[in-house]
Amino acid sequence: MAQTLSEQILSHAAGREVRAGDLAVVEVDRAMTIDSIAPELIDVLYEQLHVTQLPHPERCAIFVDHVAPASNLPTAQGQVRARRFAQAQGINAFYDVGRGICHQLMIEEHLVQPGTVAVGSDSHSTTYGAIAAFGTGMGTTDVALAFATGRTWLRVPETVRVDLSGDLAPQVDAKDIVLRLLSLVRADGFTYQAVEFHGATSLSLSSRMTLCSMTTEMGAKAGIVVPDAVTRQHAPVPDWLEVQDGAVYQDVITLDLSDIEPLVACPPRVDSVAPARQLAGVHVDQVYLGTCTNGRLQDLHAAAAILDGRHIAAGVRMIVVPASHAVLQAATEDGTLARLLSAGATIGPPGCGACIGRHMGVLGSGEVCFSTGNRNFAGRMGAPDALIYLGSAQVAAATALRGVITDPRAID
């Protein structure tokens, strides 16, 4: 019987045919954790599960990205523990300060493969669907058990198919596609479900990562792009992984990309979406270009193209944090960084940066930030009454230039 992509991947990982609704125990090809969770994960492994040696250290990965470099003594101590743990357990996939954001590196460093299952102690682990992997976020205990056993339990999700057609207009981004989707289905629209993106052939790997990253903001367990030539350019795709006629979809949503315009999620909800042009004039104090959602070279290129030869508005600070060391290096070598610096932006070390309001770019009371990140919850980036607007790199650059939220199409 025909299966969805999630059912195919989870059947392979379970070693038996599974269907939506089944409870399955699956092999985890890659389990990953991050600096902010590693200390508690190590405690669960050593103190609660009494693990001495991990059975599959080659399937684990640890990233120091959430507070990188360390900002205070507790975070420094936590990172020391993570380093020692990785060394003691022989976890070679250990990425220290400055290497970049976990999700970016999982794909960039080929730590996750098409058709496999990856779990991460970070909700944006849905990103791996960009290369047709079943990636899902879990908590400390779940990921600790995946480290300890190489397996996890899950309920095979129902799938919603999202059919994309047409091409994006200039200055419109994958971020706008996913914000459009959020406005349609809302923040809990895909809870417990998998999303399967069809017709994404015109979208780059970078754009697909943006799409899949944000599926968690709709409650999805996984977001998977149908593998195609773009996927194969990155990594081999197993022969068995393909769209099957007759697969059961719980719902089908169609989106014409040519109908989409630059959009913005307004505080404090990710699904409170309005066209950028309608928000024109909203003052901002800080523009943040970065994160696992939109901190890649493509995003830096898009921003630099808008900022080129101009300067950001007085009274606005623009912080750019590349998603990885490789992104930073490429942006340095191709001159993008120089263009951003000339426009008045500043650069932070690769990592999660200001997105989580812990160690840099923290917002003060009443401040307004335009961010290319994925969450605008109250208090997310600092003071609970600070306001966070979310959008693409294009809208971020146009907004930095004018000092107020600006539709990038309004910039000549």
Add this chain to the structure above:
Amino acid sequence: MNRIWLFGDDVDTDQIIPGRYSPYMTSEDALVQYAFIEHRPDFAPKVRPGDVIVAGSNFGCGSSREYAPRALQKCGIAAIIAPSFARIFFRNAINLGIPLFVADLTQQVSDGQAAHLDPADACLTTLDGCIELPRPPAFVQQIQAEGGIVAYYQRYHRFPEEQTPHTW
């Protein structure tokens, strides 16, 4: 009697505990005093073991941070009752052994109302009587009966539904 803490829809993990107050940034011991520190500042000082959270849909959306449900557990919350839970929060709470009930009581109870809940009875008792709650699926009950997934795994050396034990 304990009391009910009533919340709306889409309570996110940054509301339950902002990332700045994570154990990583501060310390595990301090977790209990940071629950809802900005969203509902009266919660941490006033919450008592056995109190019940009743909330709207999509409770616990956002981050995968397990210290969000752990903070509520450390406050002694007896159960969380909501019409739907965000999936990672749902897993985390099951794994930690926190009783969850999928039911919409937001129109039936009020904030501060006296109530008592015995998870084993699946009944929320108020001065008006008992509100019966739907019991979770069997495998969730199995994990919760052991006090969480770690205790379950330590006892059986396998996940629920798995046949063969596994040891390290």
